[in-house]
Each structure stands twice: as structure tokens, then as C-alpha cells.
Amino acid sequence: MSLGTDFPVRNPDFEKAVRDSFAKQGIMDHIGATMTVVAPGICEIRLPYSDDVSQQHGFFHGGVVGTIADSAGGYAGFSLMEAGDGVLTVEFKLNLTAPADGELLIARGRVVRPGRSLTVSTAEVSVVKNGRETVCAIMQQTLMRIVGRADVSG
Amino acid sequence: MSLGTDFPVRNPDFEKAVRDSFAKQGIMDHIGATMTVVAPGICEIRLPYSDDVSQQHGFFHGGVVGTIADSAGGYAGFSLMEAGDGVLTVEFKLNLTAPADGELLIARGRVVRPGRSLTVSTAEVSVVKNGRETVCAIMQQTLMRIVGRADVSG
Amino acid sequence: MSLGTDFPVRNPDFEKAVRDSFAKQGIMDHIGATMTVVAPGICEIRLPYSDDVSQQHGFFHGGVVGTIADSAGGYAGFSLMEAGDGVLTVEFKLNLTAPADGELLIARGRVVRPGRSLTVSTAEVSVVKNGRETVCAIMQQTLMRIVGRADVSG
Amino acid sequence: MSLGTDFPVRNPDFEKAVRDSFAKQGIMDHIGATMTVVAPGICEIRLPYSDDVSQQHGFFHGGVVGTIADSAGGYAGFSLMEAGDGVLTVEFKLNLTAPADGELLIARGRVVRPGRSLTVSTAEVSVVKNGRETVCAIMQQTLMRIVGRADVSG
Secondary structure (H helix, E strand, C coil): CCCCCCCCCCCCCHHHHHHHHHHCCHHHHHHCCEEEEEECCEEEEEEECCHHHECCCCCECHHHHHHHHHHHHHHHHHCCCCCCCEEEEEEEEEEECCCCCCCEEEEEEEEEECCCCEEEEEEEEEEEECCEEEEEEEEEEEEEEECCCCCCCC | CCCCCCCCCCCCCHHHHHHHHHHCCHHHHHHCCEEEEEECCEEEEEEECCHHHECCCCCECHHHHHHHHHHHHHHHHHCCCCCCCEEEEEEEEEEECCCCCCCEEEEEEEEEECCCCEEEEEEEEEEEECCEEEEEEEEEEEEEEECCCCCCCC | CCCCCCCCCCCCCHHHHHHHHHHCCHHHHHHCCEEEEEECCEEEEEEECCHHHECCCCCECHHHHHHHHHHHHHHHHHCCCCCCCEEEEEEEEEEECCCCCCCEEEEEEEEEECCCCEEEEEEEEEEEECCEEEEEEEEEEEEEEECCCCCCCC | CCCCCCCCCCCCCHHHHHHHHHHCCHHHHHHCCEEEEEECCEEEEEEECCHHHECCCCCECHHHHHHHHHHHHHHHHHCCCCCCCEEEEEEEEEEECCCCCCCEEEEEEEEEECCCCEEEEEEEEEEEECCEEEEEEEEEEEEEEECCCCCCCC
16 A cells, blocks of 8 residues: 555655755745655645735635646656656646635645656645635646756755 | 737726736735736736745746746736626646746736637746846636626725 | 446436537548547547558657547537537647557546536547557646537537 | 748758658548648648548537647657657647638647757647638647657658
């Protein structure tokens, strides 16, 4: 029984690599996002609602939904890369399927196909309102592995 | 000679409607984004670099690039809607074509096809480094017009 | 136990509506595609390999992969619409995750979120080579319900 | 004055490479598509209407629109690659902005950003009805250069 995907893990310290890199994403701290789960090929990011992440109707801004989806999918991919690798988002596509109206946003990223050069991830984003969770967005994403350029540059 | 598109303008006060709605997007103020141009079917948003909008390499975060692209395209669309309408993003797709490495990000949204129900916009995002501008992302987006539900709810 | 999704079925004759509409898509017959499964919110389309659907390396063409993915997702959505409705694709996004190299292509469409106006579907496309199935593409798609304009116009 | 983009040309025989590869895409011949323009970073493909490329309303099928858009963008990218390279589509995203209702479809692909590994292209697809041209789709696409594996394998 495993939380993560079955894809091979190439960096035994992947969780530390992922969390160290996440800690360097200034935007995550600035909007109040935290990384709640890291497993092979999997990453979950949570973001409580505040006026600082809102759009004009008082919901989470679609770009903010995209931001944590992008990071959740990206770190899902990064968790399967080798020590010393870096990761960059090539592109992502987000469908907003319901208003992101609630007190908490949860983005769950998952690798669909890891690759030597390119990795494809998906993410599902849910919004929690009065304790009830609803899917509000789905994402497809392409990631590029950057060899020999550590994601966590000291 | 016109800055905007040639699509018909349905709300003579579109600029005020757009700027009032933008002022209600808490995320824009929180990250330091400003709306620099509004014209029929056109919108430009600028964002100076800070650690608050960074990813792990010290560039603008891809999600932040998506956030201002989404708003630039969305308000380009909103500028062509009727007084009292609201706008929601149905989906957007962002290609990150170069590292968003620089001191300023400029997102320029433009309507490709306005519609009674759905509007399609694109955005081009440039990064300015040492005064030189480079395209770093392109976006395609679908917007939905919300009739009878003011975007700027008082 | 059910093959389909749990979303409400609004047209008791949905299978006939879907199959009649599919039969009118000339391109499906022209390339040799058949609809193998229809269930509420679900649709499967199969396409045997031939030189008529190839790209330059002798694999299935990416556009052909997109064509049956688009139809599988579209008819998954159509299966949940009302009698007399029509359906149009607003947009779709396809990631080609492995070479579509094999003797058979299978596209499985599934509704993620049905809506009064817009429906979001996904599709997974697999290629079968020597009897072994591999996922070769994933798709996200937005559909529009066309009220009062039968998809199957007599 | 030049028809093409200003990106550097690496293969002086690019036009022959592009046209030879196109001639090997069986689907293009099968649906009746022809390549009408090749220039550096540019490619145009045309497709006359027939029942063989239709959807249920008698318009061009959205997947067919995607197929020629994918090839137009892909060959725009291929035109800037080196002799002996191959090209594969990583992903594409298509917005259908108007019904593809007419007698002729024209897909115009253009490179936005050529790269050593990845190239980003766009395509605009127009439909011609009674001699009048209307944009009916726009596409964004990511391509991968395959080094040392000729696109035109003999």
C-alpha cells in the first residue's frame, strides 16, 4: 500500500529536495500556501482563503488556482527526478470547473508519465466550503527536467 | 488610429467597469500588479519583480505569469461586455517560452473573438531585464459572460 | 455496479442519440473509427491502424489521436444532455505522452463536470501494440450544449 | 521582404525536408490536404470540404481542424531544424472560435519560439465560405526536436 505512484524513484532524498525547493518559492509563502503531502509522483499543496488571493467576486482568483496547481504538478514531477536535477514548467492548461468559493483550496498533483527529458503531470484542485470538498479545477502540464542545474541552488 | 480592437463596445463606461473590477482583485494588490492600459478588447497589466512572486530559481513563478495573463485576457474580454455583466474564466492555457527572469513582467491581453456567451482571448507576457523586453509566455483563454450579475458587486 | 458516471441522465434514449450523431460524422467512417462503448458520461472509440491515419514515422498522426479523443470526450458529454440538444467543442488540449505506435488506438472519454451550458470532459487514449496497451495521450476539453438545435438533424 | 519568420535557418534544404515529410503523412493524402506554403518558421496547409472530413452538422470536424493545425504548426517548427532532425508534437491546444462551416479550411502555422530542444508554434485556422474567409480556430503547440533520427526515414 502506497500513497505515491509506482514510477521509479531516482533520488532517495526526494522529499527533502522537493521541500527545500518549495521553501524557495517566495510566492508560496507570500500567499500562505503550504505543502502538505509529498510522495513519489505525488504532491499536495493547500491554501487558506484570504483577501490576498481573491478575485472580484470574493472567490479564489483563477490565477492563484493555477499557481498552486502548477506547483503541485511540478513538484510531483520533481519528486521522480535525480538528485541535482532542476525542473521547469513548459506549459500548463487549467479548466476552472466550478467557482473557487470556499475557505480552503487543495491542489493534488500526480505524474502521468515521467520522462528522461519531459514529464507530464495532472492536478485536481478542490475547494472546501463549510467542510465540504468540491472539485473546482483540473490541470494538464508538461515539465522539463534540467540536468546538472540543481533546483535548489545554494 | 486606435489602440484597441475593432470589436463593438457595448458599455460606454467600460474603462471604469474594468478598473473597478480590477481594484477588487485582492491578489493583484497583494503581489503588486497594476493595470496600465485598458482599451476596447485590450488590457495590459504590469508586475515588478520581488521575492514575493518568485519561484525556486529567483525568476517570476509560472503561476504568477499565468495569474496576470489570466487577468489581462479576462479584462480584455470584459471591456467588450455590457454594463452589469460579469466575467469568469472557463479555462486558460499558458506556454512558458523563456525563463521569466527580469525586473518587470508585462501581460498584454487581447480579444480574438468576442461572443454573446463565450469570448476567446490571448495574452502575450514579456519580461524586461536591464531594459530589454523578451516574450516569456503566451496564453489562450476562454471566458464566460455572466449576464445579470454585476462583476462589480457593491 | 455501473460502467458510466453517476451524473444524472436527462435523455433516456441517450445511446441512440449518441450513436445516430456519431454515424453522421463522416470523418469517423472515413478513417475507420467505431464507437465501442456508450454509457452515461462515458464513450469509447476505437481506430485500427492503417496508412490512411499515419504521420511521417508510421505512427498514428497526433491530429488523428486528437480527433478520436475529441469525439470520445464530446459524446461522453452529449450522453448527459437532453433530447433535442446539440453539442459543440469549445476547445480541447491534448498531451501526447508516448508515440502512438501500434495496431489499434482506443480513446476513452469521461465527463468530469456536466453543466447547463458548459461541460468539461477528459479523454485518455491508449495504443495497443502486440496486444499490450499503453497510454499515449491525455486530453482536457470544454463542450457547449446547444439548446433547441438537435445534434441529429434529420 | 520575406514571407517567413526571422529565425535562423539551419537546413538550407528545409523546404524539401518539410515537403518530403509531409508527403509521408498518410492522413494528409487520405483527407485531401495539401501543403501550399513553406517558408522559414511558416507553413500553410489547405483542405477542401468533403463528407469525409465532416462532423454531425456538416461542418469540418474539430479533430480535422486540429489535425491540419497540428501539422501546420509542426512543419513551421520543422522548417527551422537541422538536416537529419525529426520532430514530434508534445502537446497542442485548440480553441474553436467559430463553426468550421465552408468549402475550404486554411491552417497557417508560425513559430513563436524555436529552441534547441523544444519549439513553440501557433496556428490560425480560417474557413472560407462563398469566398469569404473567417478565423475558426487558434492553436498553441509544443514541439520536440528529435536529434539524429531523420524525420524522413527512408
